[in-house]
Amino acid sequence: MLVCAAFALAFFYVPTDADQGFSQRIFYLHVPVALTAYACFGWGAWKALLHLWKRREGADLESYVAIHIGVIFGILTLATGSIWARISWGKWWVWSEKQLVLFLVLFLFYSAYFMLRFSIEPGPQRANLCAVYALFGVVLIPVSFLAIRLAQNFIHPVVFTRDGPQMAASQFATFCVCLAAMLALAATLYMVELTGKRLDEQLRELRELLA
Amino acid sequence: MTTSEKYVTAAYLVVFAAVLVYVLIIATKLARLQRDVAELARLVKERLDG
Numbered sequence: 732m733l734v735c736a737a738f739a740l741a742f743f744y745v746p747t748d749a750d751q752g753f754s755q756r757i758f759y760l761h762v763p764v765a766l767t768a769y770a771c772f773g774w775g776a777w778k779a780l781l782h783l784w785k786r787r788e789g790a791d792l793e794s795y796v797a798i799h800i801g802v803i804f805g806i807l808t809l810a811t812g813s814i815w816a817r818i819s820w821g822k823w824w825v826w827s828e829k830q831l832v833l834f835l836v837l838f839l840f841y842s843a844y845f846m847l848r849f850s851i852e853p854g855p856q857r858a859n860l861c862a863v864y865a866l867f868g869v870v871l872i873p874v875s876f877l878a879i880r881l882a883q884n885f886i887h888p889v890v891f892t893r894d895g896p897q898m899a900a901s902q903f904a905t906f907c908v909c910l911a912a913m914l915a916l917a918a919t920l921y922m923v924e925l926t927g928k929r930l931d932e933q934l935r936e937l938r939e940l941l942a
Numbered sequence: 943m944t945t946s947e948k949y950v951t952a953a954y955l956v957v958f959a960a961v962l963v964y965v966l967i968i969a970t971k972l973a974r975l976q977r978d979v980a981e982l983a984r985l986v987k988e989r990l991d992g
Binding site: 734738741742752753754756757760761764803806807810811814815817818916920923924927930931934937938941 | 944945946947949950952953954956957960961964968971972975978979982985986989
């Protein structure tokens with residue numbers, strides 16, 4: 732419902748941007764999806780840290796599921812970003828843009844996480860290696876996030892500056908609703924996926940006991 | 943509908959379709975889990991009866 736409300740606000744409530752026109756409405760989808768991907772990767776790294784530090788049971792699975800959801804949101808970020816780039820810049824992808832390339836690097840890094848995870852037999856070694864890998868990836872998040880501010884020549888728009896959000900109150904309110912919707916969606920998918928994986932594990936144990 | 947409007951609609955549809963596909967995958971997994979639980983319940987019942 733929150734997602735539907737957010738989409739409705741983005742399409743029917745928020746005023747059309749004077750500079751970019753109708754295409755600016757992708758902002759309310761693209762940016763919250765990208766921030767949600769960062770949040771998922773960050774959450775995955777936090778769980779990985781808990782696994783290595785506190786040896787908390789289940790933290791490895793939680794880290795894996797968070798990264799899984801993060802990669803899905805990463806795909807959506809790249810897809811919506813490419814569509815926006817096509818409208819605004821006339822190209823699907825601009826290799827000279829640091830933020831785009833850094834996000835792609837971050838996305839590929841976390842995509843490779845699955846190759847690592849499924850190339851090792853399940854057990855403590857796999858959990859430890861995956862946790863270390865997830866923690867390495869988290870370093871790329873602030874780099875990717877700040878790349879736009881570090882870049883000298885950029886065409887990627889900057890909306891959030893030190894002076895606050897550079898948009899009207901209605902636009903900012905819509906953005907906040909969209910961000911809340913995407914975070915809620917990611918949290919729901921995370922919980923559902925995690926419950927499914929835990930059930931799967933418990934059923935496997937039961938099957939082994941009965942065999 | 944302008945080109946810009948078409949692209950924006952496409953972007954929102956991409957996200958909507960992705961969520962829909964994900965929900966369908968989850969539904970398939972849930973159905974498999976239900977089958978597994980039913981199979982295990984049958985096995986337990988057989989053990990108890992036997």
